[in-house]
Amino acid sequence: MPSEAPVYESLLSHTPKINQQLARYGVKFGLYKNGQLNERLFPFDAIPRVIKSSVWAELEQGLAQRVDALNAYLADIYGEKQIVRDGIVPEDFAFASSGYLPQCEGITPPGGIYSHISGIDLVEGENDEWFVLEDNLRIPSGASYPLVARGLCRRCDAETFRTAPLRDNRDYGERLRRVMDHVNTGGLNVILTPGRFNAAYFEHTYLAEKAGAVLAEPQELFVENERLYYRGGAGNQLVGAVYRRLSDEFLDPLCFRADSLIGVPNLMSAYRAGNVAVINAPGNGAADDKGIYYFVPKMVEYYLNEKPILKNAPTYLPFYPDDMAYVMEHADTLVIKDVAEAGGYGVVFGSSLEPDKLEDLKALIRREPRRFIAQEVVDFLCLPTYIDGQIVPRKADLRAFVLSGEKTEVWPSGLTRYSREEGSAIVNSSQGGGFKDTWVLQ
Incomplete structure (x- = not known):
């Protein structure tokens, strides 16, 4: 493992330039306040989080195990409900979740996969001990930020990336494409965006480019005879997989919120008929409810007959x-x-x-x-962070991205978010946090 000082010295001088480029490329997040959209730069810190290969190997196993159990739970809770019948998760607790959608009962998605892209939030305690804080199985965002930031860092300081023994993270788009291809029912891969006023619009456009998918707004999609089509320059084209970047309640105004102007009418009928894969599946909120989080270690034992590798807080x-x-x-x-x-x-x-x-x-x-x-309260580690010309300690978490297709894989990178406020443990971008690249060593 290289010493961290040279990493600081070689990358810190480029921080202003990198943040300028991020702003130029539109690497921002949006906040709605008083009915107005306010776009802000997502501040980048060039000091990376470094994870040793031995630590990553355990995280990788634990993350894949956890997501496999969560996918099994979703299949069960919208199917046989055996975990409820066996008393592992109380019935009145499971179905009281605001994320549980009766409209999804009995639907088996293409490939049997519910959470294709899972964002698992972790924090690091003492002695390489990690804790899962939250499972995000609906539309977890953030993979694009470390992707584009590392690309800019690589341009500014190619020598560091030639000599540092770290895992390459540039294949996320290819991983996403493989997941979409695996469940595609025949037709285009589409990323469905509600449009440029969405907080994560930059990511929608970036991932569409990297995955070779069509970026489409709702008015460009329509359903006919329970099949989803894209209106494009080449005429109407069948869609086989749609990576939707809008919430369940706005997805189909004929099934969920009737006042949704950003949904695709009858999308759920095409999905229910098995004619299109929806990524991630509607109704996944039944498994990433913060209350259901309590039961995930029990799910690992129940569905996989294994001891959980990762701990809950x-x-x-x-x-x-x-x-x-x-x-x-x-x-x-x-x-x-x-x-x-x-x-x-x-x-x-x-x-x-x-x-x-x-x-x-x-x-x-x-x-x-x-x-x-x-x-x-988990006393998780602070990371060295460059703020206002000084290196200071700040609390940071890690969002790891787990992709489920032909097999469950963990992207050897991730979004490290840090608090810009001294002493604060709230790292979310919506609360003013910044982000770092995550280096996984070989």
Whole structure:
């Protein structure tokens, strides 16, 4: 493993130039506030996160295992529901999830795969011990950022990348194409974007280019005789796989929200008939609900008959009386999360609340126990980060990307997000965080 100092010295001087290029290419994220879209540069830090090959090998096994179990759960919960019948996941807990969609009952997607692209968020504790914080199985974003950032770094400092023994990450587009091809029912591969006002529009365009897929907006797609077509310059063309980058509720106005202007009418009828693969499958929120997260280690044992390789952060469900009692007694030391929120919203550190506000939160948890989980605070590592001309420690997580096609593979890279605020553990871009490249050593 190369010493980190030369990495700092060779890459730090290029940080302003790289961020200028990122801005030029439109590597931004969008925030809606008061009905207005505000686009911001996603700040890049040139000091990479470095992961040793031996550590990555274990992460790789654990991530693939976890995603295989989650895919098995989705097949079961929309099929036989055996895990509920056997009492591993309580029935009233599983089907109370806001991500569970009755409209998806009985649908077997092409290839039997529900989560084709999974974004698993982890943090690193002491002694190379990692904890999973969250599973993202709906439309996890972020793979494009380390891809484009490393490309710019490589241009600025080719020598570092010739000599550093790290895994190449440039094949993500090819991996995505293979996944889409594997489940394609015959026709084009399409990336469905709601348009340029979406927060991740840059990523939609970038991944379409890298995967050799057609980038389409909703009005360019239509369903006829339970088949999905693309209106293009070459006439109407059959679509075999659509990587949709819009939420379930907006996907098909004839099946979900009738007021959706960005969906494709009757897309679900084509999907239900098995005539198009939808990536990721509608209804995946039934498995990435923050409450369902509690049961994932049990899913690994139940479906795979294996011991979980990766650990959850210690988690309590107020749904259970014993856990409720613990949360009520220790709320001032726990992290409380609203299971319906995302992007760093709905996360409250009990230690940050005044006594009256803490009591209000506890009363809300007692009234709506299914709405919350509580976790012990994981003291995850800070990474050296270049901010305002200085190298300072900042909390950082890792979003690993797991692709499920012919087999389940983990991309040897990932999105490392860091907090720009000293002492803050909230790293999400929507909360002002930045990002780093992730170097996996050979």
